[in-house]
Structures are given as C-alpha cells and as structure tokens.
Amino acid sequence: MPNKKRPAALQARMKEVALRAKVSAMSVSRALRSPDQVSSETLRRVQKAVRELGYVPNRLAGGLKAPSRTQLAAAIVPSLQNSLFAATLQGLTDALRKRGINLMLGDSGYSREAEESLIAAFLAHRPCGLVLHDTSHTPGVRRLVRNAGIPVVETGNLVNRPLDLLVSYSNFAAARAMTDYLVGRSYRRIAFVGQIASLNERARERQRGYRAALTAAGLPLEEALTIETPGSFENGAKAIVQLMGVRPKVEAVFFAGDVLAIGAMLECNRRGWEVPKQVAIAGFDDWEISRRFAIPITTLDIPRYQIGERAAALMLRRLDGERGKLPPIDVGFRIIERAST
Amino acid sequence: MPNKKRPAALQARMKEVALRAKVSAMSVSRALRSPDQVSSETLRRVQKAVRELGYVPNRLAGGLKAPSRTQLAAAIVPSLQNSLFAATLQGLTDALRKRGINLMLGDSGYSREAEESLIAAFLAHRPCGLVLHDTSHTPGVRRLVRNAGIPVVETGNLVNRPLDLLVSYSNFAAARAMTDYLVGRSYRRIAFVGQIASLNERARERQRGYRAALTAAGLPLEEALTIETPGSFENGAKAIVQLMGVRPKVEAVFFAGDVLAIGAMLECNRRGWEVPKQVAIAGFDDWEISRRFAIPITTLDIPRYQIGERAAALMLRRLDGERGKLPPIDVGFRIIERAST
DNA sequence: TTGTACGCGTTATCAG
DNA sequence: CTGATAACGCGTACAA
Numbered sequence: 135m136p137n138k139k140r141p142a143a144l145q146a147r148m149k150e151v152a153l154r155a156k157v158s159a160m161s162v163s164r165a166l167r168s169p170d171q172v173s174s175e176t177l178r179r180v181q182k183a184v185r186e187l188g189y190v191p192n193r194l195a196g197g198l199k200a201p202s203r204t205q206l207a208a209a210i211v212p213s214l215q216n217s218l219f220a221a222t223l224q225g226l227t228d229a230l231r232k233r234g235i236n237l238m239l240g241d242s243g244y245s246r247e248a249e250e251s252l253i254a255a256f257l258a259h260r261p262c263g264l265v266l267h268d269t270s271h272t273p274g275v276r277r278l279v280r281n282a283g284i285p286v287v288e289t290g291n292l293v294n295r296p297l298d299l300l301v302s303y304s305n306f307a308a309a310r311a312m313t314d315y316l317v318g319r320s321y322r323r324i325a326f327v328g329q330i331a332s333l334n335e336r337a338r339e340r341q342r343g344y345r346a347a348l349t350a351a352g353l354p355l356e357e358a359l360t361i362e363t364p365g366s367f368e369n370g371a372k373a374i375v376q377l378m379g380v381r382p383k384v385e386a387v388f389f390a391g392d393v394l395a396i397g398a399m400l401e402c403n404r405r406g407w408e409v410p411k412q413v414a415i416a417g418f419d420d421w422e423i424s425r426r427f428a429i430p431i432t433t434l435d436i437p438r439y440q441i442g443e444r445a446a447a448l449m450l451r452r453l454d455g456e457r458g459k460l461p462p463i464d465v466g467f468r469i470i471e472r473a474s475t
Numbered sequence: 476m477p478n479k480k481r482p483a484a485l486q487a488r489m490k491e492v493a494l495r496a497k498v499s500a501m502s503v504s505r506a507l508r509s510p511d512q513v514s515s516e517t518l519r520r521v522q523k524a525v526r527e528l529g530y531v532p533n534r535l536a537g538g539l540k541a542p543s544r545t546q547l548a549a550a551i552v553p554s555l556q557n558s559l560f561a562a563t564l565q566g567l568t569d570a571l572r573k574r575g576i577n578l579m580l581g582d583s584g585y586s587r588e589a590e591e592s593l594i595a596a597f598l599a600h601r602p603c604g605l606v607l608h609d610t611s612h613t614p615g616v617r618r619l620v621r622n623a624g625i626p627v628v629e630t631g632n633l634v635n636r637p638l639d640l641l642v643s644y645s646n647f648a649a650a651r652a653m654t655d656y657l658v659g660r661s662y663r664r665i666a667f668v669g670q671i672a673s674l675n676e677r678a679r680e681r682q683r684g685y686r687a688a689l690t691a692a693g694l695p696l697e698e699a700l701t702i703e704t705p706g707s708f709e710n711g712a713k714a715i716v717q718l719m720g721v722r723p724k725v726e727a728v729f730f731a732g733d734v735l736a737i738g739a740m741l742e743c744n745r746r747g748w749e750v751p752k753q754v755a756i757a758g759f760d761d762w763e764i765s766r767r768f769a770i771p772i773t774t775l776d777i778p779r780y781q782i783g784e785r786a787a788a789l790m791l792r793r794l795d796g797e798r799g800k801l802p803p804i805d806v807g808f809r810i811i812e813r814a815s816t
Numbered sequence: 817t818t819g820t821a822c823g824c825g826t827t828a829t830c831a832g
Numbered sequence: 833c834t835g836a837t838a839a840c841g842c843g844t845a846c847a848a
Contacts, residue, residue, distance in 0.1 A: 144624050145598075147841060158819050163843065173817060188622055193599045194535045194545070195841035198824045204535070206579070206600060214565045220556045227555065227581060236596055238547070239580040240568060255577055257486075258534045259547060281529060283485050367767045397767065403744065404769040423764070426708045426738065428745040488825060499835045504827060514833060536825035539840045 146187040155183040166191065197260055202284065207449065208238040208256040209265040210249055218419055218438055219267060222289060225442025226265060233450060235262070242268065244333060250274045257282050263449040269293045269302075270335045285452035287445040291336050292464055299452070300462035301445045305336045308434050308467040309343030312388055312416055315432075315469055317351045321386035321414060324348065325359040327373040327398075328390035337362075340390040340418070359384065363394070370397025378413065386414035386475065392421040395431050399474070403428075414475040430472040437465050487528040496524035507532065538601055543625065548790065549579040549597040550606040551590055559760055559779055560608060563630060566783025567606060574791060576603070583609065585674060591615045598623050604790040610634045610643075611676045626793035628786040632677050633805055640793070641803035642786045646677045649775050649808040650684030653729055653757055656773075656810055658692045662727035662755060665689065666700040668714040668739075669731035678703075681731040681759070700725065704735070711738025716746075719754065727755035727816065733762040736772055740815070744769075755816040771813040778806050 152159040157176055165172045165180035172180075183189070197204035207230055211219035227237050238256055242249040250272045253264070257278060264279065267290045279286045279297055286298040291305050316324050326344040329337035341360065348355055358380050363369040370389060374397075377384045389395035395417030402409050409415050409429045417424055417433035424431040444463055451460065493500040498517055506513045506521035513521075524530070538545035548571055552560035568578050579597055583590035591613045594605070598619060605620065608631045620627045620638055627639040632646050657665050667685040670678035682701065689696055699721050704710040711730060715738075718725045730736035736758030743750050750756050750770045758765055758774035765772040785804055792801065 145622055149841080159842080160819060161817085164818085167843090171817080176817080188618060190595055190598045190619070190622075192539075192601060192841055194538045194601055195824090196843070197535045198533075198539060198826090198841085199843040201824085214568065215558060215561045217556060217558060217561075220558075220561065224555045224582070231581070231596075234596065236579055236581065236600065238577055240572070240577065241565070252572075254531060255572075255575065257531045259577065260533060260535055277529060278531070281486055281531075367763055371767070396764070400764070400767045400769075422708055423737070423741070426712070426741045428741075490825080500826080501828095501835060502833085505834085508827090512833075517833080533825055536840085537827070539825080539842090540827045542840085 145192075146189045148189070148191070151180065151183045151187055151189050154187065155179040201260055202262050202453070204260050204262050205235050206238060206259060206261050207235050207263040207265065208240075208253075208259070208261040209267075210240050210242050210252055210256075211267045212242055212244045214239070214241045217421070218436075221438035222267070222442040222445075225439040225444075226446050227442075229443045229446030229450075246270065246272045246275075250278070253278050262453060263287070265289060265445050265449070266297075268335075269296070271297070285449045287449055289441050289445055291339060292462065293335075296462060299445070299448045299460055301441050301448060301465065302462075303436055303441075303465050303467050305339035306343040306346070308418070308436070309340035309388070309390060310347045311343075311467070311469060312418070312434055313344045313347030314351075315471075316386050316388060316414070316416060316475065317347060317353070319386075319414070319475055321475075322353060323359070323382065323385045324353070325361070325377050325380075325384045325387045326390065327361045327363065327370070327377075327387060327394050329365055330362045337390065344388060344390075365391045365393045367393060367397030367400065370394035371401035374398035374401050374407075374413070374415075378407065384413060386410070386416065388416045388418075390418045392417040392419045392424050392431070392433055395433065396421065396423060399427055399429070399431060409474050416475050420470055425470075425472065427474075429474050432472045432475040433470050435468040435470050437467075440465055486533075487530045489530070489532070492521065492524045492528055492530050495528065496520040542601055543603050543794070545601050545603050546576050547579060547600060547602045548576050548604040548606065549581075549594075549600075549602040550608075551581050551583050551593055551597075552608045553583055553585045555580070555582045558762070559777075562779035563608070563783040563786075566780040566785075567787050568783075570784045570787030570791075587611065587613045587616075591619070594619050603794060604628070606630060606786050606790070607638075609676075610637070612638070626790045628790055630782050630786055632680060633803065634676075637803060640786070640789045640801055642782050642789060642806065643803075644777055644782075644806050644808050646680035647684040647687070649759070649777070650681035650729070650731060651688045652684075652808070652810060653759070653775055654685045654688030655692075656812075657727050657729060657755070657757060657816065658688060658694070660727075660755070660816055662816075663694060664700070664723060664726045665694070666702070666718050666721075666725045666728045667731065668702045668704065668711070668718075668728060668735050670706055671703045678731065685729060685731075706732045706734045708734060708738030708741065711735035712742035715739035715742050715748075715754070715756075719748065725754060727751070727757065729757045729759075731759045733758040733760045733765050733772070733774055736774065737762065737764060740768055740770070740772060750815050757816050761811055766811075766813065768815075770815050773813045773816040774811050776809040776811050778808075781806055 152162045240252045264286045269291045292302045331338040420433045420435045493503045581593045605627045610632045633643045672679040761774045761776045
C-alpha cells in the first residue's frame, strides 16, 4: 500500500501545490494573494499546479493566522422569508462577492435573545464583518461585538446611537411623509394599521410618524383608528373590515407594510368596496404586486437592494483600514403615488 | 506599557480560560465539547471562567485540526429573492441550528458556472456539508464535491443520478398530476405557461409532465398552447392575454409557477374576464396570496419547509457517521383544489 | 524575488 | 479523569 498516510485522495494542500510547481509554499501563497509580487514564471507554474490539482485554499488556516481576513461575513435578519430582507441580502452578497467575501446567514425570528445567541455562534467562525437588520439589542450583543473588534453595520432604522456603522432610512420620516401626503390629498379621517409596536422598533417609529403628521395637521388622534397586528394578507383584510365599520367613516388607511395593504385591497375587491372612492389605501415598501392591481396601490419605495450594497461598501472601507467613525448613511425613501389614493 | 503584546483587549483564548479555571486547556476543550467526560468540579470551574471572560470558541482552529466538524454548512439557491427557496432555507437553518451548525448562503443566479465558482469559494471555508437546489451541474462541480468528501444534498428535483443525497419532489409527476386533474374536470383545450425550459431542468420537467398528461388523455399537443417566459406577475398577465386570443378558445391554463398564475389572475380581474367561466387557471406552489383572491387559485402545494428540514436531517446522518448510499427522499406534493378551476 | 522558521488556537493521542 | 505534546495549513517576519 503506497498510501502516504492520507486516508482518501482529498483536498490538496498548499505544500503539494508547491512541490508540483517546484517552488516553496510561500511562493504559492504569494502567487495566489498578490500575483504582482512574484515573477511571471513562478506565477505561471503555480497557476498550472493549482489547476491540475484542483487546489482549494484553506481559509481556516489563513484566518487563524490573519484574523480580520477570514473572507467571511455574517448577517442576521429578522426573518429569512420576508422579501424585503431578501432584497437587502442580495445587495449585500453581490457587493461582497466582488471582493471574495462569502456570507453566513441566520434569522433572529424577531427576538433579541435569539439575535444574541446567533451572534455568539457566528463569532465562533471569526467573521470579518457583521450586518444586523435590527437596531435594538441586548446588552450582551454590545459586549460581543465590542470584543469581536470587527465592523458592524445596522440596516433597519436610522437610529441615533448605532453600535458602529449604519445604512438605513428613517421609518419615522417615511411614515410621516406618507401621512402628510394623505392629508395633502384632503383626507381627514386617516387610519393607521401597522405591526405590533411593542415588539419592533421599526413599527414603533412608523406609528410615531403617523401621529406626528396628524398632530402637525391639527387632526385628532383617535384610538379606534390605530390597529396593531402581525403582518399578513389575512390581517390586512381583517383590519380594513374592522375600519370600515367605524363611524364616522374612515376616509383613508395607511398600512405600514405592503403585505397588509395588499390583503386589504384583495378584501375590498372581494366585497366590491371601491378604492379610493369609499376608502383610500396606502402601503409601505412597494411590493411588485402592489402596482399590478386594477387599482394600483400608492406606497413607499425603500431602496432595499441599495441598503445591502452600501452596507457592504461601508464594511469594506473598514476592512481596508479606515478607522474613524464613519457617518451614518441615509438612503431615503420615495412616495409612489398611484390610483388607490 | 504593561501591554502583553496583544493590541486591544480582544477575544479570550482557550488558554486564558484554562488559566482562570486552574485547569489545562485540554480540560477546557473537553468540558465544552463533551461535558460528561470531565468531573463535575472541572465542568463548573470551566463554565464559570467561560462566562466571566465571555469566551467565544474559535472554530477556525477547531476545524483546522478536525475537518468535517467545522459546524458550518453551505447552501446555494438559484435566487435569494424567491420565496420558495426561502422556505426551504428556513427549514434548513432551523434544523441545523439545533445542532449548532451555521449556514453560509449564496445564490447562483440560475447559472451553472456561477454555481461552480461559488462552490469553490465556499469549500475554502471547509463546510461540513453542502446543499444545492439545482440538480444540473458542470463537470467541475462533480470534481469539487468529490474531492471535498462532504455530504451534498440536492433539493430541486427528483433526479435519477444525484451527486450524493437527495430530498425533493418530482416536478414531472406534479405537473402531470395537475394536468390530469384539469383533464378530469373536463377541460380539453389546456394551455401551459412555464419558465424557459432550456435554462432550467425543473421547468423542463414540468413541461414534460404537462405533455405526458395530454398525450395519455389522447389530446393533441399544440404549439400555440405552450408559452415559455421568465417568471413575473407581468409575464403571467401577458401570457393570459396572448392565450385568450387563440382560436378555438383555450379553456384552461396551467401556470407552472404561482407568480405567473397570480399575474394572470390580476389581469383577468382588471379586464373583467370571469374565472373559471371564461378560462380556468391553475398554479404551482401555493403562495399565500393565491388563496386570498375573490376566486382563489387551484394550485400545487410543495412542502418546501420540509425539504429543508429533511435535507438537514440527511446531512446530519452522514456527519454522525453513516456511510452507505442513503436512498433519495420524495416529499411529494398535493393538489389544492379551489374555485379557479 | 524567494525561502526558512515559527506561531495562530484548537484537538487527537497517549501517558499518567 | 487529566495533562503534555504534536500536529492541522497557512501567513508574518525576517533572512538570503
């Protein structure tokens, strides 16, 4: 048995590439990481050997020696199944991949405790950066990321005291702008349907924006015109039914989430309620389907993909050595006016 | 400067935990990985030290020494933004997390070449397992996974010769069953709208299933009744408009993707076409919104979450030492009959 | 431009 | 049940 101790014919190591290329392992390492620091002859031989052996570098070893260059980043979103976060993730991975950085992904299920334990688990792999959608954290999270000493980007809301880097938009300003818009369209009795404020900072901020706009316009705040409910088509439908029963009549409903607005629109279609004549509907986040209804839905466009892209860019600046406190980035939002209002 | 060489007060190492707990590093390692192999006194002291130092183990070092236990798996889906894949990912991460395994994620953009280069990048991190949605690969992929020597699970289609493990359903059988169902409902001129077959094995199989059903029922195959188009609401709308212009009249349309069926339904609503009276509509994959229309859409339920869960389970069996060729798992499908047909 | 020696943090092995 | 020692595969520092 001419077995060289290695059980199966597995992955080649750098040493074997070196042997085949007739150079030292160090030259292989250099040829792979900074090709301009070796002679073209060495480069050629190394590349040939790499190809022939199907060599796949071992980043575990590399990362051990040179932490902060593991070429692995981590991201945590509240839910994997929400298309909003998916768009941000796409922007993130697209931008990171250009630099050879891969992404570890997990979901917190909207729980701060789950976020903390997930971060701890991720840090065990020594990622070179961390992206968190949430902006509200346990004390443990602050300690973990401080000790980790890696760039952290938050993306969910334009907060005042971020952990580190911040790329987002103002949930408050967006909700306020949409409510202002409805007021500008002469709607007076405007209802609000959003996610449960106590569970979620973003939901809280949106509700606050709605109220600020009403107050600024001199309109009263009525308990019966604010509904908190988990986001789903069904709950959007239930909310519109409930609101249509309120007297005096509700003129417009701002759904702080397109999933709710769409559910409501479907319900209106089913019941034959005319939008916007009987009730106007506004959404939040411009899902593709919102513009495809017979009466397309007025909504807010948030540049989700761009948030991911710019989060990556910010992280990369840190990895490239920039040390100072980089200023937060506000990607803004845009009201998309359609027939539903 | 009392600096002990370490620049900042960063992550504690196992050695420091050992020092504080007054045991050897080896005992710390054991206490963490197999608590029942150390005395309860040692265990207690180690746990205390870990807590006090906020120790986060370094899996890079662990993985270097003990490959195949990096506690990191990798998954590649065609697109991050498709909710179908998101459901599978959720099942996957939920199941893996119970075993402390985290997930690296990327998208191939429906390209086999992109899949190959992504796999190579992922393998550099020495994942202990790999999940691929696609079932059609470049030769390079076969070589890479063979050399990697890790479990690989494919999830996109019930193929005959999987790379290794397989958890999926038969796209062919599902499409055939739906077409059979439509035939059973006495529709005769049945059209098919699906993704572009040349780009995607799953699309190909669904189209094949449709044809097989028609042929078995003695119905003719007509060119004009098959449309291939990228999946989107808009393309679903265009397809139904095109098909409504065909003479003699099309009686039912099977959209091999709910996004297409929903786009078509929205278009019918807009134009006032009655479903199923003027044309019946069937979909594929039971998106939540499909059941919320005034006329809810008949569709196919694929247990996407379960696919992820079982893919994880299969991978774990391998990691737990099972060697043989584990048989493919067929999770099946279910026709959900609603008013649209 | 290239090579040598050593160390990164952990675990397998084996002796106590 | 515990500890000493030697890898794991690569990168830094320095020497040639």
